[in-house]
Amino acid sequence: MSELDRQVARQIVCDAFNHFTDIDLEPTAEGESVVIQKTLQGLDIKFLIAIHDQIVSAVKEAGCDSSLGVSGFATARYKTVKSVVNDLIASTNCP
């Protein structure tokens, strides 16, 4: 994972979420603090899968693998864009 730049990861996550949210998530320090737990929990699972697919495919295009499960970022915890980025990075392996 380590070579995947955090800024790129934030961009990936923000792009995916911006299609579904009422606000503009910016891949900046301010944007990453937005809480997205309700977005994730309130989405039809098909749309949730779409967000997940977009994130994972972008990670794969960067030459990496991600083990971030769809529920891994969808439930249980109080999520910010920052924590999704952290989870994404934590679950990503680059050659």
Add this chain to the structure above:
Amino acid sequence: MKLFAPRLSISIKRGLYFVVAVLCVATRTLAATTPVHLEVHIGDAVNSKPPVASFRIVYCDSDGDTQLDTIALPKGQTTLDASLFRILATKKDQTEEVGITAVRISGINPKTGYASEVDLTPKATLKTDFTYRVEVGEAALPLAPGFSHDAKKDALEVNAKELSSELDYLHMRTLQNKVSFKEGEHLGAGSLLYTYRFYQPSAGDTRMRFVEATVKADVDFVSKDKSYFNSIVGQLSALELQTWKVSRSFQGAYYIGFDGSIESDKDFETIDGTGGVVFKAHVKNPITTFLHDKILDVTSTQGDTAGHLLDAGIAPLFTLGYDYLGHIKHSSDTNSGHQRAKGGFTWDLPVARNFRLPLFDSTFDADVLIDLEAIYDTDMRVFRDNSKITFDTHQRKAKEDGFAFTLSYEHGKATPTFKNVDAVLAGIKAAF
């Protein structure tokens, strides 16, 4: 004695200084230690085909909000001995151990060398009717300096909802083309099942597509009356999902889907069928974005943090659909036909975030949930509405057992009874 008295006094003083110094160092050490606990979540095992759910063990801070890079293992180590962990599956008071095929360390911080998670890949396929618990051997996951393990807060049982979501997801994207036979009451009788499942994930310009078709036939090859089929049921569902974007403030995602089923008796004389198409689209637009931002900025701004940054509200969802119900018996009181066109609008407007209420230690969120649905019965040529507006207040960080208060106005005729509703309803949810 006089000669010794001062020396003794000096020794006691030195001793006291030493004890005080030790206590100070110990206190400082304890104060600098961050308590962490273990949590188990469900993830995907990397590169496994077909995809399988894996258990992800992480250290989290005391709130469980943040996953931390705290696992201190020798440099370059990426696996651990499976015997350090146990996965226990329980169903109806019976517990069995699930084997582990691989243990993988990941999320290694390149600066510190500490890892954030350990993934356990189980040998068996996980099922929603089991509860799963992971046991971690003592010293299996050594902590980095500056952290202490608060084992009392460990949450090593898998959240059932999380497991269910992940398995739904895995099921949806598992390709399948197979025929199976389940034996019935006697030899030669049983259920023949054919399943076809296709999943194409979205990537770049490629759309996400999902198709699932099943045909189930109850057969009896040794039937005396030579009616080999007792019944046949076919189901088909398909959807295509894509994102769209006109501008930064006007974009979204949509899917078009189809669901249908057909059922026949053994003589093919009675055939029942249902079918429906649905179109769902999230439409991010300047109006709801403006309302979302302004309302939260007024109600929830805290210090330097603007209210609208406390939550990323979901853009409104529009739904259009058509349902056909063939040969479905309906009694006169339902007064409904075979064909219906439907339209809906759903929007969750966050009203306030992170506010306090008397008698509660925790903070609350409030939302207005707008759920409007209009149905046109083409056979009966009547419009029906089935709408609900709900004001909902609930604990911000609580999980399913948190306190919640709801006030809702419902209007229209809802399935399955189609009885008219026009009421204000109030409810309280509290754990005890």
